[in-house]
Amino acid sequence: xxxxVALDGSPWSDAVTKMAIGLCxxxxxxxxxxxxxxxSVVRLSGRKLRDxxxxxxxxxxIVPERVEAFYRQRGEEILATFAQACDAAGVAHRELLEQGNxxxxxxxxxxxxDLVLIGARGDRELEWPGLGGxxxxxxxxHLETHALVIPQHQGPLTGILLSYDxxxxxxKALRATRNxxxxxxxxxxxxxxxxxxxxxxxxxxxxxxxxxxxxxxHLHHLTGEPREALVAxxxxxxxxxxxxxxxxxxxxxDVFLGRVTEWLLRYVPMALLVSR
Numbered sequence: 456x457x458x459x460v461a462l463d464g465s466p467w468s469d470a471v472t473k474m475a476i477g478l479c480x481x482x483x484x485x486x487x488x489x490x491x492x493x494x495s496v497v498r499l500s501g502r503k504l505r506d507x508x509x510x511x512x513x514x515x516x517i518v519p520e521r522v523e524a525f526y527r528q529r530g531e532e533i534l535a536t537f538a539q540a541c542d543a544a545g546v547a548h549r550e551l552l553e554q555g556n557x558x559x560x561x562x563x564x565x566x567x568x569d570l571v572l573i574g575a576r577g578d579r580e581l582e583w584p585g586l587g588g589x590x591x592x593x594x595x596x597h598l599e600t601h602a603l604v605i606p607q608h609q610g611p612l613t614g615i616l617l618s619y620d621x622x623x624x625x626x627k628a629l630r631a632t633r634n635x636x637x638x639x640x641x642x643x644x645x646x647x648x649x650x651x652x653x654x655x656x657x658x659x660x661x662x663x664x665x666x667x668x669x670x671x672x673h674l675h676h677l678t679g680e681p682r683e684a685l686v687a688x689x690x691x692x693x694x695x696x697x698x699x700x701x702x703x704x705x706x707x708x709d710v711f712l713g714r715v716t717e718w719l720l721r722y723v724p725m726a727l728l729v730s731r
Contacts, residue, residue: 456638459568460488461561470605479546479547493553495556595716601730603696618715630730632665
């Protein structure tokens, strides 16, 4: 498994580093880690069209040469700290310092990985409390792979709550959960939330898919408002990660998973495995 580890030097970034190393330790075949830091400023190039967006405040922002040098050095230090942590844990790694638009660069490299680890917030949250998190939402929305979003105080995984309804997005979340169990063999609680009407049981697909792994699997049928039911179930069942599929909003009403995912990203301090 190839894992891209997004770092920005914030406390959330530190939690991401710990999670990345934790996934590698004890695994028979450790994942391959690539840490990335994106410098979102650039010096003046002298080309009017190229510099226009930066002058207007879009990333990368145009700054004096000494300011660009400061941010590049900071990025190198962030990646060096990650490398030191990996070396101390005996984990193989490589680092990548990029320059440009943060979302664009993370999505570009993320789509070449099997999983992206990213903090639920970042350094913007430290400067403007309550306004962070927009970058991770945009990254998750545009990625074509799985993203594991990590809160600031994330500890070792204790259990995975898999939200499953039989949809294509849910099937991808199931596959991501299966892959993750190879590195962290924790209990899996598969949950199907309905409005009370019972039809074919989609959780039988989960059971069939994970049976061969010998996973500690539990199936639950719940009723109620999905986002509230998922958070309550995770708390009651001892899970500190929720896995679910992401589906775009639509003007014709196909909004369920999109809205639930966005709400969880914004308001729930729990690790989220979001699959596309």
